[in-house]
Amino acid sequence: MCAIAGIFHYGTPKPVEAARVERMCDAMVHRGPDGGGVWTAPGVGLGHRRLSIIDLAGSPQPMASVDERAIIAFNGEIYNFRELRRELAQAGAQFRTDGDTEVILAAWQRWGVDCVKHLHGMFAFALYDRAARTLFLARDRLGVKPLYVAHLSDGSIAFASELKGLLAHPLLRRDVDPLAVEDYLAWGYVPDHRGFLKAVEKLPAGHYRLLHHDRALASPVQWWDVSFAERRKGREADLSAELLHLMRQAVTSRMVADVPLGAFLSGGVDSSSVVALMAEASHDPVRTCSIGFDVAALDETSYAAKVAGLFGTDHQSGTVGSEEFREIDRLAAMFDEPFADASALPTWRVCALARERVTVALSGDGADEALAGYRRHIFHAREEAVRHMLPAPFRNRVLGGLGALYPKADWLPRPLRAKTTLLSLADSGEGGYARAVGITPPELRQRLYSPDFLALRGDYRAEMPFEATMRQAPARTGLDRAQYADLKFWLPGDILTKVDRTSMAVSLEAREPLLDHRLIEFAASLPQRMRIRGRQGKWLLKQTMRRYLPDDILFRPKQGFVTPVSAWLRGPLAGQARAIAAGASLNQLGWFDARTIAKFADDHIAGKSDHGRLLWQLLMLDRSLRNLGVI
Structure with missing residues (x-):
């Protein structure tokens, strides 16, 4: 496991300073404390920090192919590299190391961009082909390993395993994308379709980008997807086996x-x-x-x-106890983007x-x-059955009306907390499931934002891309989607x-x-x-x-890794909850209504409502903005 970073120039192949790439890598030294390296050529630079796992001494990076045509910086593990190595060797490939990195180089030389389809594992890598003058950026199927890409003010592209690697580049603009704030408040994280900073994006899972020095910026290409549209047949015993x-x-x-x-x-x-x-x-x-x-x-x-x-x-x-929250600044710094x-x-x-x-x-x-395996999957499957039985106008008018009137009674036993269920049933399957997954619902965000921020957000809602993903899914049922x-x-x-x-x-x-x-x-x-x-x-x-x-x-009830943050923010961390409401740092941005935040904090501490997750979101947002130098 490692960190990678690099710079790529369009048009005239400007020199890349090795020291600049090295600083980007050094910002992520925790990902690779066992060694590092930098390779540069006109118009391109690749950097690497290594955590040695396989072939401990024999696979330094960036690594060149045997013929030195291709150079790679790779983060991850290829679990079928030995089988691939045998296949490629039979086709004439030569190897100098015993690790998986060199196998990717040989796979590129045989299959080009389709090399990723042969790789079983978790990975994000940058591979430069000197003959084709192309940079190939790729990310694994499910997105286990990250890859951030930044558009710099000089027209070049920089990339890194973490945002802090890009922050080490002096030309990175640090303007926050207001739509990313909307996404974060809805989900508790900034989804992969957006970067928290306007100049930064994430290569989506199961995608690659092929960049050329003399062409316009290429869009990501999806190379893998999963389909729920087919159904496996067979006896339960055979499927189990x-x-x-x-x-x-x-x-x-x-x-x-x-x-x-x-x-x-x-x-x-x-x-x-x-x-x-x-x-x-x-x-x-x-x-x-x-x-x-x-x-x-x-x-x-x-x-x-x-x-x-x-x-x-x-x-x-x-x-873990509440005293662990003295490390909140270190926790926020790990993620760079706000993560709640x-x-x-x-x-x-x-x-x-x-x-x-x-x-x-x-x-x-x-x-x-x-x-x-989530409780929300079971609820969603049941709600979908109800949606099929009841006409949409009835659900919208009657159930939606009841949901709007029903109190948000966090103190009641779970079966009696019907507000979320009623609002979900009144919505489409996609809208209802988005509500189940989200943290802060749309009506609560509407109260939280200032008029100025609402103008910045415009017509966008964080649920839109999630619902679109469900609608476009290769699937048969609501649960599939x-x-x-x-x-x-x-x-x-x-x-x-x-x-x-x-x-x-x-x-x-x-x-x-x-x-x-x-x-x-x-x-x-x-x-x-x-x-x-x-x-x-x-x-x-x-x-x-x-x-x-x-x-x-x-078969015991699913608990999950639930942190008692709501209880802590009422007890030993109540001071933190009050500090969020009184905090001048978030208020100076003008994004939120300070009186609304103060009421949420008071109601939570008094036990009238459960706003623990929202208060935690705001606390982590505050710390992240400080770490990024925005406030």
């Missing part, structure tokens, strides 16, 4: 490393399944770690300990705990999106961003076997009843894993 085979294949391929390896273990279905298959494939005890909370209702370490005992793992656990998923804090801590003993850790991320949007929107923007930044902050490589693209494609083809049955999501996965895991692990 195929799922288990794909999971075993995914786990064992990600256990290849020349450094110590372990796993995150939360005690949930997904991480427990990964650990079970690791234990099955390993001669030695698997190193596992977990993090709990100082709020008993949200602490799952006892389940993690139970699974660790079942498989005889070498287990370690820790606890409060589970980033315990994720960072579990990564740090893992890094004490290992350099690579496997996680259970991806199964919820692929196999319908919801899962597709999760894989395209939520997964790279929130989950994978969180794991990448927090793991890389402590120089730990995180691998996600349940995001193997063959497993994702198989899951997308499953009949809906193999994903959701009754009140159970991930049906086929749970049935498959009953041979390894007890029912009280498989």
